[in-house]
Each structure stands twice: as structure tokens, then as C-alpha cells.
Amino acid sequence: MNGLLCLFILLLFSTNTEAQKLNKRKVAKVFAGSEILKNHYTGFSLYDLKTMKPVFELDANKPAIPASNTKLFTLYTALRMLGDSIPGLRYVNKGDSLIFWGTGDPSFLHPDLKSSRVYDFLKNSGKKLFYSHNNSGTEFNGSSIYQIAMVSLPIGENRAMAYANKNGNLEIKPAFLKQYLKQDTSYHPRTFSVRRDDKTNNFIYPQMSMPANYRQTLYLVPGAELTAATLSDTLKLPVSIIRMNLPQNAKTIYSIPSDSLYRRMMLPSDNYLAEQILYLCSSLLPGKLSVDSAISYSSKNFLNDLPDKFQWRDGSGLSRYNLFSPRSIIKILTKIRENLGTEERLHNLLPAGGVSGTLRNAYKTDNGQPFVWAKTGTLQNVHLQGGFFNTRKGKKYMYSFMNNNFMIPTADIRNEMGRIITHFHENY
Structure with missing residues (x-):
């Protein structure tokens, strides 16, 4: 009798445990019941982290097109190549002169990164300053498509700000650019705006009234002259240009902790930082700085075990030529998780549902606590998530949820992904 009772209790416990378990049949039922996901490509992969x-x-x-999930591959490449701190500058001392080269580090005078080590190093060197541009690769990558410049020594995000001052006059920062700002009576935009020349840092503005609150960001065309002029204006010191190749014995000064740069890229999904981070990675490779060389090196050395053939073209995910499968997204998430070592560090670098970044409004918290940490991705007719979630019963999962070629509002896709992941969280 006792044996039968024990067997009954064991069967009851097993049945109850199975009812609480998230399995293939239950997930398939959720997807089969979704009307939103039936009329476009949906790729999905769900892994049990235990x-x-x-x-x-x-x-x-x-x-499928991964959009900004491409930044996961940029992040992993940086984690493998850059170490705990970001290399901010390469330099050599020659007598009373300091000769320096940029690494592609985008943190110099970045408004959100608060980096001052490179600035202080140059400002307080007590030497004559010479900047060399010889390690720079392509001057301006994809300017007409992305408006993103690849810069060996970006200063303040390599952009200017045109604005109306208190007296209602047009101003521009950095101030030395004002000499390149001219009124053009043949320029007739619908509303007041400044336009940059396609290939130079010459700007025009129309002969029309300017709104009192006018502000406009202007991306700059990089080059040795711009960098030297901006540095001189910023440091209040003369900076000269020298044509000199980067020697092997050049020293390095580091700028900021790497995770602070990665977090600033991942949470708001900053396209500019993503491109610059790959450019920065290439500073550790032979030859000139190049996003393409960083992608090629990473693909060969770090991503050669992805489960499916892939196509990787940029750091940010703005290119529709990027192609990765959900299984490959799962693999890169696995690699990132293993490299970071702790769940706390992993969660710190990803948007948290209901709390931060691009997931702030995509999920609600559970009693004030986030349960999903994921990278989003959005382009026209493309929306996806790749990351991690926990359930109320303490289970931990990793997922890739890719949607391509839909013809309904992106908000509908976002809400459906949120509904499904929240359902798994609440019920299992």
C-alpha cells in the first residue's frame, strides 16, 4: 500500500512538473495561434540556458536581415579584441614634439561618455603637437546612406551643431566652422535648415526666417585638416599636421572602460558608435583603419563556428545586405554570455524590458523587476529581438525572434513579440 502511495505521489509530481515546463509542443501552439505572425517570415529559436x-x-x-542585432556581432568582436579599456591614442615623443595618431576611439569629448584622459594628455604634454592621419582608411564611408563618418580621431562625435543664439542669429559649433557657413539665395528648403556640401565641410543656409528654437546636427566630412583645426580650437593650442606612418614602437594611452562604450552603443542602439567601434578594432590589425578589415578578421577568427552561412557588411545593422539566421544569433548570444562571465555584466550591456534602452516601452516590469534583456533591431519591414528572459518559476532562456518582410505596422510586431515572451515569463 505504501509502495502504491509513493508511486501515485511520484506520478502526480511528475505530471505537475511537466505541466509547468515550457516545451516544444506548448511553444508551437503559441506560434500557431498568432494571426500576426502568419503572413511574413518569422524565424525563432528558444534555448534553455540550463x-x-x-x-x-x-x-x-x-x-534574414538582422537590423541592429548586427550590433551583437560588433560587440563580440570588440570583446575579443579590445580588452578592458579602450585604446584612445597612439603616440611617440621626439625631442620637444609629441606626434600622435588616432585609433578610431569615439569617446573623445563625446557628450555622454565623459572621457578626459586623452584631452588631458594632449593639453598637459608641454610639447609641440603634431597629428598624423596616415593610418586612416576610407575618409567617409556611406555618407549619402548613413551620414556616418569613419574617423581615426573623432572629436565630439565628429559633428557640428547649427543653432539660433539668444539674439536670433545663426551660430555653429565648433565656432571655427563659421567661416565655412554662407547664405545661398538659390537654396530654398521647405523649412529653415543648413545644408552641408556632399564632400566638404562647407555649409549653406537659406534667405528666410529662422525659428527661435532652431537646432540642427551636422555630420562632418573627416580629414587631417578638420581634425587638426578642431583639436586646436578645443585644446586652445596649436596642432600641426605631419605625414608620418605609425611606427611599431608607438605607445598607447587608454581612454575609458570598455563596457561604458559598449553600453552606450547597445542601449540606445547607437549606429555611429557601432561603426566606430569596428573601426577602432581594426587599429589592432596591420594596415590602415577599416571597418571591412575588422569584419573580415572577426569572421575568420571569431565567427567561423556559426551554424549557418552569414553575410556581414557593417557594424550598425543599417545595411540590408547583412544576413544572419536565428541560430547564428543564438550562437553569438552564447559567445557573448560566455565571454562576459557574469549575468550582472551581461544584463548591464543589454536593454532591459520596461527599464532601459530600446526595450523601455516594449515590456512592463514584473513587480518593478525586468525579466527580459535583449537587443532589438528595426528597419523598414524588419523588426526583431535577440536576448534573454527569465520566468516566474526561475527558468532562464535565450531567444532569437526575427521578423522580416511584414506589411503591417511595426508596433503590431513589437506588441506580439512582447505578448509571447511575457506569456512564457508568466506561465512557466
């Missing part, structure tokens, strides 16, 4: 085995996959081997 067993590191797939729970459910839907077209997980098929490549």
Missing part, C-alpha cells in the same frame, strides 16, 4: 539545448525552433536556419 541544458543549453533548443526548446523550439521555427525556420531557425534561414538567414
Whole structure:
């Protein structure tokens, strides 16, 4: 009798445990019941973090446009190449002269990164300053498409600000650019705006009234002259240009902790920082700085074990030529998680549902606590998430949720992904 009772209790416990378990059949039922996901490509992969085995996959081997999930690959490349601190400048001392080269570090005078080590180093060197541009690669990558400049020594995000001052006059920062700002009576925009020449830092503005609150960001065309002039204006010291190749014995000064740069890229999904981070990674490779060389090196050395063939073209995910499968997204998430070492560090670098970054409004917290940490991605007809979530019963999962080629509002896709992941969180 006692044996039968024990067997009954064991069967009851097993049945109850199975009812609480998230399994392939239950996930498939949720997807089959979604009207939102039926009329476009949906790729999905769900992994149990305890067993590191797939729970459910839907077209997980098929490549799709990853949009800003591409930044996961940029992040992993940087984690493997850059170490704990960002290399901010390469330099050599020659007599009374300091000769320096940029590394591509975008933190110099970045308004949100508060980095001053490179600035203080140059300002207080007591030497004559010479800037060399010889390690720079392409001057301006994709300017007509992305408006993102690849810069060996970006200063203040390599951009200017045109604005109306208190007296209602047009001003521009940095102030030395004002000499390149001219009125053009043949320029007739619908509303007041400043336009930069396609290939130079010459600016025109129209002969029309300017709004009192006018402000406009202007991306700059990089080059040795611009960098030297901006540095001189910022440091209040003369900076000369020298044509000199970067020697092997050049020293390095580091700027900021790496994670602070990565977090600033990942949470708001900053396209400019993503491109510059790959450019920065290439500073550790032979030859000139180049996003392409960083991608090629990472693909060969760090991503050669991805489960499916992929295509990687930029750091930010703005290119529609990027192609990765959900299984490859899962693999890169696994690599990032292993590299970071702690869950706290992992969660710190990803948007948290209901709390931060691009997931702030995509989820609600559970009693004030986030339960999902993921990178989003959005382009026209493309929306996805890749990351991690916990359930109320303490289970931990990793997922890639890719949607391509839909013809309904992006908000509908976002809400459906949120509904499904929240359902898993609340019920399992």
C-alpha cells in the first residue's frame, strides 16, 4: 500500500512538473495561434540556458536581415579584441614634439561618455603637437546612406551643431566652422535648415526666417585638416599636421572602460558608435583603419563556428545586405554570455524590458523587476529581438525572434513579440 502511495505521489509530481515546463509542443501552439505572425517570415529559436539545448525552433536556419542585432556581432568582436579599456591614442615623443595618431576611439569629448584622459594628455604634454592621419582608411564611408563618418580621431562625435543664439542669429559649433557657413539665395528648403556640401565641410543656409528654437546636427566630412583645426580650437593650442606612418614602437594611452562604450552603443542602439567601434578594432590589425578589415578578421577568427552561412557588411545593422539566421544569433548570444562571465555584466550591456534602452516601452516590469534583456533591431519591414528572459518559476532562456518582410505596422510586431515572451515569463 505504501509502495502504491509513493508511486501515485511520484506520478502526480511528475505530471505537475511537466505541466509547468515550457516545451516544444506548448511553444508551437503559441506560434500557431498568432494571426500576426502568419503572413511574413518569422524565424525563432528558444534555448534553455540550463541544458543549453533548443526548446523550439521555427525556420531557425534561414538567414534574414538582422537590423541592429548586427550590433551583437560588433560587440563580440570588440570583446575579443579590445580588452578592458579602450585604446584612445597612439603616440611617440621626439625631442620637444609629441606626434600622435588616432585609433578610431569615439569617446573623445563625446557628450555622454565623459572621457578626459586623452584631452588631458594632449593639453598637459608641454610639447609641440603634431597629428598624423596616415593610418586612416576610407575618409567617409556611406555618407549619402548613413551620414556616418569613419574617423581615426573623432572629436565630439565628429559633428557640428547649427543653432539660433539668444539674439536670433545663426551660430555653429565648433565656432571655427563659421567661416565655412554662407547664405545661398538659390537654396530654398521647405523649412529653415543648413545644408552641408556632399564632400566638404562647407555649409549653406537659406534667405528666410529662422525659428527661435532652431537646432540642427551636422555630420562632418573627416580629414587631417578638420581634425587638426578642431583639436586646436578645443585644446586652445596649436596642432600641426605631419605625414608620418605609425611606427611599431608607438605607445598607447587608454581612454575609458570598455563596457561604458559598449553600453552606450547597445542601449540606445547607437549606429555611429557601432561603426566606430569596428573601426577602432581594426587599429589592432596591420594596415590602415577599416571597418571591412575588422569584419573580415572577426569572421575568420571569431565567427567561423556559426551554424549557418552569414553575410556581414557593417557594424550598425543599417545595411540590408547583412544576413544572419536565428541560430547564428543564438550562437553569438552564447559567445557573448560566455565571454562576459557574469549575468550582472551581461544584463548591464543589454536593454532591459520596461527599464532601459530600446526595450523601455516594449515590456512592463514584473513587480518593478525586468525579466527580459535583449537587443532589438528595426528597419523598414524588419523588426526583431535577440536576448534573454527569465520566468516566474526561475527558468532562464535565450531567444532569437526575427521578423522580416511584414506589411503591417511595426508596433503590431513589437506588441506580439512582447505578448509571447511575457506569456512564457508568466506561465512557466
